[in-house]
Amino acid sequence: MYSILFIIGLCHLLNDTLQSVTTAMFPILEKSMGLTFTQLGLIAFTLNMVSSVMQPVIGWYSDKHPMPFALPVGLMSSLLGILGLAFANSFFTIIISVVFIGLGSAVFHPEGSRVAYMAAGSRRGLAQSIYQVGGNSGQALAPVITALVLVPLGQFGAVWFTIVAALAVLFLVYIAKWYSNRLLTTQMMKSKKKVQEHRPVTKSIILALLIIIFLIFARSWYGSAISNFYTFYAIKKYGLTIAQSQSYIFAFLFMGAVGTFLGGPLADRFGKRNVILFSLLAAAPLALLLPFVGPHLAFIILAVIGLILMSNFSVTVVYAQELIPGKVGTMSGLTVGLAFGMGAIGSVALGSLIDSIGLRPTMIGISLLPLIGILAVFLPNDNKLEVR
Known part of the structure; x- marks a missing residue:
């Protein structure tokens, strides 16, 4: 059902745009409030950790008790967080504001992924891509937000994004009504699938999930380093302005x-495992090269790394959902929430590392992370996944 997929994908874009406002404000807050890299890492940690911890819990609960109208309610929480962020005058107030944004995101992601799953038919990879590309597009808006809104307007410019939140709430009310009707009409089909989709969690399934977790770790820590801190690296190494440095993050x-x-x-x-394996290993040599090139080549390499590395984002979600059928919300919350959580931990760890040893050594060190992708060779291939 493409209309539903495109609307939920658009809502994902709007939701993640709200989250992007927080990281987009890092250069502004670093200057206006004198925050350290560690404090900036703690802001990202709070946002992502609240979202990541709650997502699997909400996904597990909604597998048993679907909550269609939790979608617009969650976005209302994000709206309040954006308001708080625009008027925050202390580090503590910023932390409280991002807690509200994180809670809204925690509610949205597992239920939004369930909507995509319900509307997918047999094209689960495509459906999850349409849904997830909205979120990644919203994240990509962070440097644009910085350059066009926050640099000229400052911290108060965040208040304009309450309009984005309100628009998302309206769309999600429509989605929630479709979701409710879909639950009623598929109740009999759902009861038939319960026996079919039941699968004992064996040691091989646990091993596959652990491998997926390690791969998400590699992708998330690398992505966190680039999206949160590469702008400072580009400013220092290439002598760019804040607005100019944002073009690198936008490209990625x-x-x-x-x-x-x-x-x-x-x-x-071509198969889920093959795409997961390729996306990390093909990005590895480019990641290793990035810290040692000039500004023009760095821009191109960052764009190519982003294209290759993030091609496994929606695939890992579908892989986990098919690894343990019948747990759509739980697996979505685990994989997407884990991505946020790993990024949160990475923000704090990398911020502290930068404060300790400097930007350049840290950027060189994180270039090794995509090599962890070699673990994907131990994942069950798609044929085995279907008959496990």
Whole structure:
């Protein structure tokens, strides 16, 4: 059902745009409030950790008790958080505001992924890509938000994004009504699938999930380093302004959104494990090269890394959902929430590392992370996944 998929994908874009406002404000807050890299990492940690911890819990609960109208309610929480962020005058107030944004995101993601799953038909990879590309596109807007809104307007410019939140709430009311009707009409089909979808959690399934977790760790820590701190690296190494440095982050995140969309259809065609393996190993040599090139080549390499690396984003979600059928919300909350959580921990760890040893050594160190992708060779291939 493409209309539903495009609307929920648009809502995902709007939701993640609200989250992007927080990280987009980092250069502004660093100057206006004198925050350290560690404090900036703690802000990202709070936002992502609240979202990541709550997502699997909400996903587990909604597998048993679906909550259609939790979608617009969650976005109302994000709206309040954006208001608080615009008027915050202390580090503590910023932390409280991002807690509200994180809670809204925690509610949205597992239920939004369930809507995409329900509307997917047999094209689960494509459906998840349409849904996830909205979120990655929203994240890609962070540097644009910084350059066009926050640099000229400052911290108060965040208040304009309450309009984005209100628009998302309206769309999600429509989605919630469709979701409710869909639950009623598929009740009999759902009861038939319960026996079919029941699968004992064996040691091989646990091992596959652990591998997926390690791969998400590699992708998330690398993505966190680039999206949160590469702007400072580009300013220092290439002598760029804040606005100019944002173009590098935009290239990485925008092409990451393109990769997210392409990953699903490619997985439907060539297999989920193959796409996961390729996305990390093909990005590894480029990541190793990035810290040692000039500004023009760095821009191109960042764009290509984003395209390749993020092609596994939606694929890991579908892989986990098919690994343990019948747990759509739980697996979505685990994989997407884990991505946020790993990024949160990475923000704090990398911020502290930068304060301790400097930007350049940290950027060189994180270039090794995509090599962890070699673990994907131990994942069950798609044929085994279907008959496990």
